[in-house]
Amino acid sequence: MIEIQNVTKEYDTKNGTVVGVDNVSLTIREGEIFGIVGYSGAGKSSLLRCINLLERPTKGTIKVDGVDLTKLKGESLRRARLKIGMIFQHFYLISQKTVFENVAFALKAAKVPKDQIKPRVEELLEMVGLSDKKDVYPAQLSGGQKQRVAIARALANNPTVLLCDEATSALDPKTTKSILKLLKKINKELNITIVLITHEMDVVKEICDRMAVMEKGRIIEEGRVYDIFASPKEQLTKEFISSVISYDIPEAILLECTGTIVKVTFKGKVAGEGVISDTLKVHQVDGNFLHGSIEYIQDEPLGIFIMELKGEKQEIEKALRYIENRAAQVEVINYGI
Incomplete structure (x- = not known):
């Protein structure tokens, strides 16, 4: 379970203080797929990065599986982060390393014993459907294959939470569907809590159980995806839904x-x-x-x-x-x- 309580994230700029996240409270249940939707600048990426303290909140607390990450520093924070995997829009693979080496890198960084690395990497590559690509380099992969490598790497240390930062935005629709299907499989088989931020309502409609809509750093609507699609309350939510289901009459x-x-x-x-x-x-x-x-x-x-x-x-x-x-x-x- 992820408990976000009264979290604010402020940034100091030469033009003054900018509020990225504005007093957000949110509970994400264990084992669910939770979507956070908003336009660029809404604060969704800042909120996501606060969950694993890539961005330390200015105010408020973040609890993951009962542990208040905002109270941790140094080695204790590093160990806690091992249980929070993260994938990004642009994959961030190491171009000079093979697929196998990219996934193994996460295990080496966590100081996993050498004799356990090879079987674990092979297990992960099989899970994401890339066993036959272990010796190739990122430049030889398609966008969907690169994201599968990134997912395998994020799962390397058996996280309980997987954060997805616009994970399908750089992919074509067919590849997006295959990645979403993989994420759903991972969620069901491993019971991993997935937090997914996006501006694409098709993504939320496809795999999310519950969702929140963000605007100007705040959550303006939250609930079960089905209920929000059926009865959106806020105008912004209606705009997002109309991008997927449009009933405008000329x-x-x-x-x-x-x-x-x-x-x-x-x-x-x-x-x-x-x-x-x-x-x-x-x-x-x-x-x-x-x-x-x-x-x-x-x-x-x-x-x-x-x-x-x-x-x-x-x-x-x-x-x-x-x-x-x-x-x-x-x-x-x-x-x-």
Whole structure:
């Protein structure tokens, strides 16, 4: 478990003090994949680096597995950091060393006995699917293969936490999917807590259990990924989600509509059921679908539909109540003329 309590990180610049992280408190549960989302400058990288004290917080405490890292220094901090692996956007492999040597470097730095290094490196390379690349150099690898080497290196000392700093931002979509699949496998098989920062909502949607949205150094929204996708509260969160799931209706289409425009969100199993069709049968209203689809977030369906309802106002209100009572969230976008 990671417990971040009232953490602030300030930077002194020639133009004065800049606040990178502003009084953030956050609990990340053991064994979960937690996403931190925000635009550049939101403070997410600063917060991530505070977790392993690459950046020492100006104020507040960071506890990992019950140990307050902010109270540690020197050798005791170095030992604690061995349990926190980290991977970066640009891999940071040593170009003059082979794949095997890059992974072995982490073990040598931790003073692992020489006779234990070779079998451990071979085990790690097999885990990330690079056993056949152990004798090649980074320049001979693709971006995805380089990131797999970086992941193997980060796992070398059996960490309980893996920090991912924009780990897929430099990769193409297909390679990104393969890396996310690998991270999910590592999380499940090794029960490693993964903290992943990104500006890509596709990444969060693919593998994260819970998430937080950061803006100007603060967390403005936090919760289960599914719940945030279903009911985002902050405007910034809505902007991020719209990059993955967009339901904007052209203004020209809306101007042609004379009925009541509603957005209907179905959660869970009910998303695949015929609630809308049942509604139109039961009530004296006509429906016209304008947009909609069923998304799957962590294999759980989320149905979002935008439709026009026509009929008497009283009948439309009854229809909306009927839909709401069937595990749906209804938002009226525009009342009929």
